[in-house]
Amino acid sequence: MNIEKYLKNLSNLSIFLAYNANVDAIKYLNDKDVQELIDLFDINDIKKKIEEYPRVIKSPLDFVARLIHSMKTGKPAEVPLYDDEKLQSWFNQFKYDEERMGGQVGIISNLLSILGLKKVIAYTPILSKKQAEMFVNRENLVYPSIVNGNLVLKKPIESYREDDPLKINRIFEYRMGVKFRLGSEEITTPQANRFIVASRPENLRIEIKDELKEKLPEIGKIVDCAILSGYQAIKEEYKDGKTGDYYLKRAKEDIKLLRKHNKGLKIHLEFASIPNRAIRKKIADNLLPNVDCIGMDETELANILHVIGYDRLSEEILKKSRIEDVVEGSKILLDEYNLEIVQVHTMYYIMYLCGKDNPLSDEELKETLEFATILASTKAALGNIRNVEDLKVGLGVQYNEYGDLLTTIVEELTKKPENKNYRMFLVPSRLVKNPKSTVGLGDTISSGAFVGYVSFLKNKLNS
Template sequence: MELLNQFKNFSNVSIFLAYNVNVDALKYLADSSDIEKLKENFSDSDIGLKIEEYPRTIEKPIDFVARLIHAMKSGKPAEVPLKNNLEIEPFFNGLNYNEERIGGQVGIISNLLSILNLKRIIFYSPILAKKQAEMFENNENLVFPNLIDGKLVLKKPIESFKNDELKINRIFEYKEDIEFHLQNEKIITPRSNRFIVASRPENLRIEIEKGLKNHLPDIGRLVDCAIISGVQAIKEEYSDGKTAEYYLNRVKEDIKLLKKENKDLKVHFEFASIQNTEMRKKIAESILPEVDCVGMDETEIANIIHVLGYEELSEGILKYSRIEDVLKASKILLERYNLEGMQVHTLYYIMYLCKKGGILSDKSLEKTLEFATILASTKAALGQISNVGDLKIGLEIPHNKHGQLLKELVEKISKEKELEDYRIILVPSRIVENPKSTVGLGDTISAGAFVGYVSELKKLKNK
């Protein structure tokens, strides 16, 4: 309880978030009959061939079924973009979803931070339809930047929506130990996880509108930190001839403008699954040099390392998940992009790698990660966090059984010569046996750890 008391009130922190908000339509796959129903219009041999083909966009129903089964076999989270057409939309619209709620990294994190009593949360999304706006917490601390008569005006989301196209992601949550067959192969899901079909509306452009962009230095003065996410929605090319480079440059400009009149502003970049390998590399090379810290899971770090030329290291992480390989990859990114910190979240631990020095103690950093595990376990157990009191649920969930071994392993690795100039902080995760939901757990972990870090920095500086 002492830890919760320390972090339950972040009223000393203000934050800016951009760029992705959508509606999540969730379908829960509870047993083999749910899988068989999705498979029934295709032959097993056709599905098997499509799995081997490994489509990187969902254009036909069979693309979806193949990538879903591929994800369920591995038990790892996956997100694949949707390519809208006349065949795929009726298929997805015809499925019965269990619930709809706010989605997108910015949507999920904004609502969470509003409940955690931050002083001010300013979020921005290039498209904000009425349905999205209605799903935000109706709290005074959660606002959207509006341009009225050339002036910056912060208003609640429900007072800020426009006549925009609604962005819906379809999310398929599956349980551990679902057993089904594909041809002669018996598949048993190794753990609970989710598969996301991410919509990419043509009019979704990852940039801040021109009038508001001029006010980014003003917004930067109002906040202590920022979380940038959603760049996975950037396409290689658009119908009007604009390219990925154009929008990546807009994001870089936005970060620089935010920092223009607030040099102490900390910027965190939350990575996400990016199917297109060229885009993955472009995003890493464009955005990572501009930010202070990065959050990603082990699959995302393996994918980034792969496009940077470390194929063997990448394959080792994907196959064996060895902590020493994850650390090696984190160190490469930290050095290459001059980052203040790398935060990696996996099923069994949350880890922070940074250079020695800094004003926060190891104990203080460990507390921020511990708080993040409580947030994640609460969200997994309940599906969503409604108030600070819910966190008692997460606190009661024990750390996973590998926790002590992981800590001992990190202690041993940290003594190796190549890591002697680094600090490695690891906290074992609290694993919920039958999670209500796995969507947004990484975002929840990253947001909790980052805001905890900024809050602790502010407390020390104000002493």
């Protein structure tokens, strides 16, 4: 594909991003690291805890059990950490290999700034100095503030607040082929992936503060699109009496305010792992009907289907990851929530499902997916994308070995009578065998595809 032409299209695009950024403290696990963690506990206690499958990490044992489960299956996982000082101290004792920008807004805003979008307005309700320093220092990346009642867009490093706390997620990355013993069982990781211990500080609220909220119509007027994420941090209850329902109501208000003076504003919701089923259901019911596009991996798709009543299909996707089931699940979401596009990314492919009447051509839709795979392979190979020249690395990575088979399956599905009202497109991933990092690959894929999609739509409107 012509990357230069694609980037030129993006250079006339402005975007708003909310709500989550954090610092990622990353540890790369080897055989010895994992074995030492296991040896801290009784094997039977670990096995029992794995069966219990804790959805919140309240003890070191909870962490080790969920980590082993993730490594054994080779599937990514993100589990919230109970807000407790002793537990924080236990995690602080690890020697982390590096610290870098984390959170969907943080990762995506840095990437889109580097790709040369006209303006990237990134918002997170807490912005400490250390966090602000992790945003790339470029003219097109700004943070919205209120000064003397007016909306002011300044660089994040000029916008931080001294009293804001720092949110740190601990990321445990592992490669394919890591070996360790759990009693008599020898486990080898089937593929590279990561386990995230997600910080959920009590004072982090997924919201846009009131003084800025009033200016959302003004922000909506100056951008072409928005990516909203971070809803996985919403809790059912808070110590001050507020509830998840309160913050979901505010989130719906934010979307309406952004569109107040820009009815054509395209909004993408980037889904994430949400262990709390009640919150997951409420996010689906309250937010999906109010956005245009959704991005997620196949596990997250299965999790949404589970809470909206499609248990059998959800289980099939979790067990077998068959494309036929992923397509069926995507159709359900597209129809039930009146979405414009459902985008699913997995280790082996990225796929769109949309209605027959989508205004973009087949070639344009495929090109956005192709660009997304180049971004992902670049990030996987290098760990980070620092400039557009880096994309040559991703372009040089080969498609995975199942590419032709996956493409053929989708082409056959397209011909089936039950799919006559849908269009579906699949591009195989360019698979980096031993990636430097897997954190943020889904966010990279989704955002790359979405901004490409909006840029093509904008070109059509202006032609």
